[in-house]
Amino acid sequence: MADTLQVRLTPEEMPRQWYNIIPDLPEPLPPPIGDEQLQQLPNLMIGKCLEQEMSQERWIDIPQGVLDLYARAGRPRPLFRAKALEQALGTPARMYYKSEFYSPTGSHKVNTALAQAYYAKEQGIERLTTETGAGQWGTALSYACSMVGLKCTVYWVRAVYRWKKSRRNFMNLFGAEVFASPSPRTKVGKDLYDKDNNHPGSLSIAISEGLEAAKDPKSAYGLGSVLNHVLMHQSIIGQETQKQFEKIGEYPDLVISCLGGGSNFGGFALPFVGDVLTKGKKIKFIAAQSDAAPNLQGEYKYDYADHGEITPQLKMYTLGHQTDFPPIMGDGLRYHGCSPILSLLRKTGHIDTVAYPQDEKYVFEMAEKFCRTEGFLPAPESAYSIACAIDEALKCKKTGEKKVIAFNISGHGFMDMVGYDEVLHLSERSPLKEATR
Ligand SMILES: Cc1ncc(COP(=O)(O)O)c(C=O)c1O
Known part of the structure; x- marks a missing residue:
């Protein structure tokens, strides 16, 4: 064999379950800090993902709807x-x-994109906003939104947006709107864009723009990496x-x-x-x-x-x-x-x-x-x-x-x-x- x-x-x-390593870690995971920012999170993020972010459960059932999306x-x-x-x-x-x-x-990014889109749809959210660097996450979320019937807005690091035209078209094909970041559409973006409208951008700037765009009550922000629930979905x-x-x-x-x-x-x-x-x-x-x-x-x-x-x-x-x-x-x-x-x-x-x-x-x-x-x-x-x-x-x-x-x-x-x-x-x-x- x-x-x-x-x-x-x-x-x-x-x-049939995702693995959450948090209870098995050798030391307790230091929690996020910042009262003002933490208070804003429920208005910006998908409720179920926020709940999973803090979970101490070792195994979390993957909903049948997500298992079906994975199979597809x-x-x-x-x-x-x-x-x-x-x-x-x-x-x-x-x-x-x-x-x-x-x-x-x-890419692997679809594994969490499908879960996030599924939960957002279930919650009655109409649009997911996000950032993307390589473009793989933006495409994955555009695809996942298309699979469950959501709108999608992507802020894409300008340095990469410029040379990956096919990927931009791919996101458009799934019905997403895609903007080079920093863009003049958000406060964080505009400050930088006004100084240099050719600013190459960074993932960190694009995240700020995606979060700002999620302030609309019918929108939520989906992140493609870093957070505990993303690693758990993966x-x-x-x-x-x-x-x-x-x-x-x-x-x-x-x-x-x-x-x-x-x-x-x-x-x-x-x-x-x-x-x-x-x-x-x-x-x-x-x-x-x-x-x-x-x-x-x-x-x-x-x-x-x-x-x-x-x-x-x-x-x-x-x-x-x-x-x-x-x-x-x-x-x-x-x-x-x-x-x-x-x-x-x-x-x-x-x-x-x-x-x-x-x-x-x-x-x-x-x-x-x-x-x-x-x-x-x-x-x-x-x-x-x-x-x-x-x-x-x-x-x-x-x-x-x-x-x-x-x-x-x-x-x-x-x-x-x-x-x-x-x-x-x-x-x-x-x-x-x-x-x-
Ligand atoms: C194909 C691919 N692999 C890896 C990465 C790195 O991200 P992560 O560390 O979240 O896997 C990216 C990010 O865009 C990616 O597109």
């Missing part, structure tokens, strides 16, 4: 053995990757992976993924962290980041989640909520703070981190290696997860250790070829004149 190339679950085998979105997703990659690397390690790229919009990824490993009699020594705000890393890793905390398992967890915004190397302190200080302050590793970060192609990793749950686990020494150079050359080369051997085109963010898994497999080559490496591929890169071209200069390999001769 350990030689299986693909491990599948049937729809009936899909987990193609869950459960396969776990693949990367045997061709292993052979190309010459590693004795066994490498397995989870295929969140098999998603209608291209736990479907890791729970499926646990079942898949169980089926083939394997168990990971290493669990790896990329980390921006923490949703795919948390979703993939936390069920396994639960095994470490409650069952005495031994696993090394590594979060792959960019030197452009290595938030896990920041300071562990209270900070705002947004530029405009509309959110409560969260205890997290942060680089500062008003810091400017250089744009990168893996823009989903360019956020100042890491989820409070993962920050706590970093502080207690349960999570390691690595940050790759800002020019992204190495991670894109590793994505190319993966593409040539395994055949799937990863999202730029997922390229970081692949680079880290390859580095660990190469360490095994040196030591001869037959470790089991599990890594998550959070999304596909079908709409990111401009980014691949920019970093790898693909079009120079086959100049246009050759192609058209």
Whole structure:
């Protein structure tokens, strides 16, 4: 069984509950602070999500309506053995990757988008507003709103909005309205826009704009990362992976993924962290980041989640909520703070981190290696997860250790070829004149 190339679950085998790690954490999770901001939250957020944010229940039932939406979105997703990659690397390690790229919009973000849209609809909300960085979250929420019959407004970091035209069209196709951020439509946005109408924007600014836009009583704000309930919704990824490993009699020594705000890393890793905390398992967890915004190397302190200080302050590793970060192609990793749950686990020494150079050359080369051997085109963010898994497999080559490496591929890169071209200069390999001769 350990030689299986693909491990599948049937729809009936899909987990029926989300895993909330909060009661199993090694220390109590520091609560959010800020009286004024906390008082505003019920007017801005989806009621059920706010309730789940504070929950101490270890297991939370996934409503049948969300399970149906997951099934329609193609869950459960396969776990693949990367045997061709292993052979190309010459590693004795066994490498397995989870295929969140098999998603209608291209990433894991649909797992929480569908839950949030479902609860919002149930509550009688008419519109969800949000921010997006890479564009994957904005597309996921646009899709989820379309699936349940809600309107959707997306504020999109301008630096990325400019070059991902196809993704903008994709969101429009689902009926969403999409604005480059900072925009002149909100107070926080206008202050910055008036100073520079070409401002590249940041996730932190776009979050402020999304929150401001949610002040309408028929609207609510949906966040695609960082918060406890988002990581809990994403736990479907890791729970499926646990079942898949169980089926083939394997168990990971290493669990790896990329980390921006923490949703795919948390979703993939936390069920396994639960095994470490409650069952005495031994696993090394590594979060792959960019030197452009290595938030896990920041300071562990209270900070705002947004530029405009509309959110409560969260205890997290942060680089500062008003810091400017250089744009990168893996823009989903360019956020100042890491989820409070993962920050706590970093502080207690349960999570390691690595940050790759800002020019992204190495991670894109590793994505190319993966593409040539395994055949799937990863999202730029997922390229970081692949680079880290390859580095660990190469360490095994040196030591001869037959470790089991599990890594998550959070999304596909079908709409990111401009980014691949920019970093790898693909079009120079086959100049246009050759192609058209
Ligand atoms: C494909 C993909 N992976 C990873 C990330 C990083 O976000 P998170 O850390 O919340 O998973 C993003 C963010 O936009 C993304 O689009």
